[in-house]
Amino acid sequence: MANISVExxxxxxxxGAYNAVDDVSFSGSQGEIIGLLGPNGAGKTTTIxxxxxxxxxxxxxxxxxxxxxxxxxxxxxxxGVLPExxxxxxxxxxxEYLRFYxxxxxxxxxxxxxxxxxxxxxxxxxxWGRSRISIYSRGMRxxxxxxxxxxxxxxxxxxxxxxxxxxxxxxxxxxxxxxTVANARDATVVLSTHLLPEVExxxxxxxxxxxxxVLVSGSVGEVIGRALIEHSAHLRVPLHHVERARQALMQxxxxxxxxxxGQPDLxxxxxxxxxxxxxxxxxxxxxxxxxxxxxxxxxxxxxELEGARLSDAFLKMTSEAVA
Amino acid sequence: xxLQVAPPAVGTRQDVQAGEGQPGWLVVAQQECRDLWxxxxxxxxxFLFSVLLSAVTYLTSTNQALNFLEQRESVNLVLxxxxxxxxxxxxxxxxxxxxxxxxxxxxxTLLVTPVARRSIIVGKLIAALTLWFATFGVxxxxxxxxxxxxxxxxxxxxxxxxxxxxxxxxxxxxxxxISAACNSNxxxxxxxxxxxxxxxxxxxxxxGLPQGWxxxxxxxxNPVASGLAYISALxxxxxxxxxxxxxxxxxxxxxxxxxxxxxxxGPQLVRLTRGVNAG
Ligand SMILES: Nc1ncnc2c1ncn2[C@@H]1O[C@H](COP(=O)(O)OP(=O)(O)OP(=O)(O)O)[C@@H](O)[C@H]1O
Ligand SMILES: [Mg+2]
Numbered sequence: 001m002a003n004i005s006v007e008x009x010x011x012x013x014x015x016g017a018y019n020a021v022d023d024v025s026f027s028g029s030q031g032e033i034i035g036l037l038g039p040n041g042a043g044k045t046t047t048i049x050x051x052x053x054x055x056x057x058x059x060x061x062x063x064x065x066x067x068x069x070x071x072x073x074x075x076x077x078x079x080g081v082l083p084e085x086x087x088x089x090x091x092x093x094x095x096e097y098l099r100f101y102x103x104x105x106x107x108x109x110x111x112x113x114x115x116x117x118x119x120x121x122x123x124x125x126x127x128w129g130r131s132r133i134s135i136y137s138r139g140m141r142x143x144x145x146x147x148x149x150x151x152x153x154x155x156x157x158x159x160x161x162x163x164x165x166x167x168x169x170x171x172x173x174x175x176x177x178x179x180t181v182a183n184a185r186d187a188t189v190v191l192s193t194h195l196l197p198e199v200e201x202x203x204x205x206x207x208x209x210x211x212x213x214v215l216v217s218g219s220v221g222e223v224i225g226r227a228l229i230e231h232s233a234h235l236r237v238p239l240h241h242v243e244r245a246r247q248a249l250m251q252x253x254x255x256x257x258x259x260x261x262g263q264p265d266l267x268x269x270x271x272x273x274x275x276x277x278x279x280x281x282x283x284x285x286x287x288x289x290x291x292x293x294x295x296x297x298x299x300x301x302x303x304e305l306e307g308a309r310l311s312d313a314f315l316k317m318t319s320e321a322v323a
Numbered sequence: 324x325x326l327q328v329a330p331p332a333v334g335t336r337q338d339v340q341a342g343e344g345q346p347g348w349l350v351v352a353q354q355e356c357r358d359l360w361x362x363x364x365x366x367x368x369x370f371l372f373s374v375l376l377s378a379v380t381y382l383t384s385t386n387q388a389l390n391f392l393e394q395r396e397s398v399n400l401v402l403x404x405x406x407x408x409x410x411x412x413x414x415x416x417x418x419x420x421x422x423x424x425x426x427x428x429x430x431x432t433l434l435v436t437p438v439a440r441r442s443i444i445v446g447k448l449i450a451a452l453t454l455w456f457a458t459f460g461v462x463x464x465x466x467x468x469x470x471x472x473x474x475x476x477x478x479x480x481x482x483x484x485x486x487x488x489x490x491x492x493x494x495x496x497x498x499x500x501i502s503a504a505c506n507s508n509x510x511x512x513x514x515x516x517x518x519x520x521x522x523x524x525x526x527x528x529x530x531g532l533p534q535g536w537x538x539x540x541x542x543x544x545n546p547v548a549s550g551l552a553y554i555s556a557l558x559x560x561x562x563x564x565x566x567x568x569x570x571x572x573x574x575x576x577x578x579x580x581x582x583x584x585x586x587x588x589g590p591q592l593v594r595l596t597r598g599v600n601a602g
Contacts, residue, residue, distance in 0.1 A: 049431075049595070052435050053434075053435070054431055054434050054435060054595055055595070073437050073439075076435055076436060076437040077437045079435065081431075081432065081435040083428075083431040083432060083435075085428060086428050086429070086431060086432055087427040087428025087429045088429070089358065089427070089429060091358070091361070091362045092358070096357075100350070100354045101432070101436065103344050103345065103350045104347060104350055104351075104433075104436045104437075104438050105344075105436065105437065106344045106437075107344045108344045108345075109344070111344070112344070145432075148432065
């Protein structure tokens, strides 16, 4: 097991009678990207503020890169943070902004200057270092914020909704940077976001919060596994192959095939009375059907078990928690 | 597009540990000064101030009939004006210090750096004080024009600098304390302007009014008014510098109390949100 670099132990934050964060525990190792998920108001930002020493916990403790929660200055030295909806001094230039923060970590002017050039290039802003932040687009600001979070070469990076309000290209760019931060710098990244498909791509671990409590945490696979409905799937084939695919699947008495309304190229396959028709498991019955389709030479555009996405798991678990 | 966020050549964990750079308060003070002076806020204030000083100086220096006492009075006037404006500006800039960062969403990024809260607040106070130093600097040539013939330039400068710096430290600290206590910048600026009105009101009373003990108490309780009274006593009435030292008690106490409150309680006040719930 790699080094644990982030660990929250029974972390709790009360605002009066309201529990914004309630007994939250999780951990992350070096180089890991941890997705911190949850609906609005779940306590993601509060958790990040606790772990970044901006707020003091009501109870519980945590450690960051081997420093206990009481050693706030040591923790601050080795973390990088992009706060939620962080503001930028619009009259400063991007370069000036980065140099200032680099110097706050004890770098000399000379070191700060070369570091700012390097970081601007790292986030694709090398052309913009001398421009005022006021003319930066939202995506550029977010990338500048990430560059700022890297000035001290942190061992743990906290990013609170870094992709908020970015277009798809901007989101992809930011996720690309995040992946590189974790891989090339071997930093742990704690990423709070609402972009579930992206979390599925970049995160090795997810923690789903709801009303201040951890609903579930574990690897993406484990979390999805909890919500998986094995006896139902969707199959997409080219439109002119739909009839043949349906016939290929009809050979299996255990499967019901339905056209998904409004989507003529999409079939919903269900295993009837799972486990009863044959000794095979629903997944095996499903695979047999899929094999028959491919054996008939029909190109499969998409085949997916229902609930096989993080967003399905997320919705299922957060709605169950409310119910 | 592929981006390379490779491990850096500089700014590595080792560099950060070694800390070759300057102390945090100095870095903060330098940046705040840049912001203050390059954003134009400071320069506009200085420009308006020098226009007013020019008018005053022009009116008094072209009046050939001025006698010796009137010249001393015009030196006093310009000096009081410089102190009042400089101190006012320091207070207002201080009042923007914390609440402004809260409102612009830039405080949290400062709070997650290893720089101590105290260094942040000291850096901001120093930057606010530069406004006073600049107003004082701008008033020097005017004081020279007005005061060279009556031979009080040296004492006037020393006096103005001493009293003004004392007041600026006190009120700049109060501004920062107000700012730390307010969640919104509007509240903070409004509160400090209200304070200014209180502080400057007694100095605006016509001198012909009966000045009983009540007025004296009001005057002495007010750091700005008693500081300015000390300046007048020396420059206009020609008192020895030791004669009215009691006027300096309030300015001195204000600077000491507000300054130490800032230094000692500041770290508890520099927070993301104000109030007991703030963590
Ligand atoms: N200073 C505060 N005083 C009182 N309640 C607060 C305070 N800060 C946050 N809360 C409450 O704590 C809860 C958690 O807030 P938090 O910002 O951590 O949620 P979040 O998961 O980040 O939500 P979002 O996805 O909207 O960013 C919310 O219900 C919020 O109203
Ligand atoms: Mg949030």
